[in-house]
Amino acid sequence: MKPGSRPADAANGRQRPTLYGALRRIHLGVALLAVCTAGLSLTALGLTALRVYADHNLRLVARSIAYTLEAPVVFHDKAATGETLALIAASEDVSRATVLDPDYRVLADWQRAGHERRDGLRHAIGELLGTGVIEQRILHDAKPVGTLRITGDPSNLLHFLLQGALGLLACLLLTAVSAHYLSSRMLVQIIEPLRNLMRVAHAVRSERDFAQRTPPARIEELNALGDDFNGLLDELQTWQNQMQHENRSLAHRASHDSLTGLLNRSAFEELLEHAVRAAAASAGHAAVLYLDSDDFKGINDRFGHAAGDAVLVALAQRIRASVREGDVVARLGGDEFAVLTTSLRAPADAIQIAEQILQRVPEPVLLPDGSRITASLSIGMAVFPVHAQASQGLLDAADAAMYGAKRQSGGGWQSAEPRLEACQHQR
């Protein structure tokens, strides 16, 4: 599940930036700023240095040419001047060199082939890089005998600059890529534990899934946070389990009889109400058997209350064992029990259940003191919709029938009016 789609965010209307996005933007900004600052300052520094060196180099070239040209200029030897000039200038970054005599007449003029026309860009860059026109006096015995005027050729410099710029660009790119990679790795180390925390917290809140735990993180603080969170979850899980257990036992106690473990009267009446309604809706049957121990007061008096309890527990077990799994067995109070069954094909089937129970009852009950006694039960039964239309009426009818059975002889069963055995015989 995507954590961003929380209801709170949806209500907010606009998407909040994720931590990853925010950190990433900051990292990108810092990296770009650093790289650009470094790149720009390096470029400026490099250009300045280059400019100074280019200028210096051109002056050096001018001096060396001037020195070499001294004798030819003194002798006004135009041919020698031209040849010497061409010889030196051709191997240097010079695009044009002119030698003038003291009266500013041209003695020799040399121009690099293919550079007769200086285009605007080249000229502008030449100006920018300080490789403009340089004048150098030619001295003989400390007296000027002529002037050398040379113009720098920025081609090589331009080439170098271009390569430098490309190299710089490549370096910047490499820096950006590695910064991105490292930042991504760090981000993953920060974001992943936080996402795990968020996922677990969300699972706990929305699904009550206390079993989830955050995995360990690489970063110390996040790991400690995760550990504490897990510890908190441990406690929450224990607490939750305990509460659930207590709730279950409370619910059990509220609906069950503590001695026999059977349902109590209120739970039975509730279930009976449901069963009657269901039977009414589906045109089915619901039978209630009202069971009462014969002479229970006498057992209590003669053998004590512990014996009475043992007899009740034994009776409860036998009743439970005699009916089907889906049937409801309850202790209504004192020595009174009730059975609710809805799985009847015909109302008279209730008789079979009563007889099954009565078959098991006569077995002797082992008392706590080791002696054995025999208990007996009287059963009264009523079937919806034959004997009553409501749950309370059904229970009352079964109760009345039970008293009828007790009055006859005890240890037997009796149906409410009309008699079920009559229905059985009619069939």
Added chain:
Amino acid sequence: MVAVLAIVPAVLPPGVTAQPAPQRVDMVARVVFSLLGYARWPAERESIRLCVDNASRYPARLLEGATLGNGRQVRPREVDVMADPVASQCDALYLGAMTDVRRQRLAAELTGRPVLVISEEDFECETGSMFCLNIRESQVSFRVNLDALGRSGVHVHPAVLQLGRRRGASS
């Protein structure tokens, strides 16, 4: 009179065509003085005694003298090479055209003496002369005879020797 005046312009052109001569004189003087400026004698003097052959073709400017770039004075003197004792009285000698016999004689006299010999017309430049001028329409160049120069004991700046040798190689 008017006719004479009218003729003058017609006469003038030949004079104008003769005009290069003074220029050549200038160029020769420049080369000779430059050579002197680049030369160093074993025994340095305040001034340089330049002897100009009275048979030379462009002596005019040379005889005017000059102050060299290094501050030395050039003191020119016209001499008769065959009569005057040039070896002891000249530091530099500017020679005009002469026969091989005379040249050899002179060379024998000057051998071992620190005298810078510059020849106006010596195409071989093999005997006696150290620098041989090559005077053309617009340019005066020279060749250098390293043997003679070496023997004389006069030092000349290597740049000049290179200039002379380069010219020698090309011509």
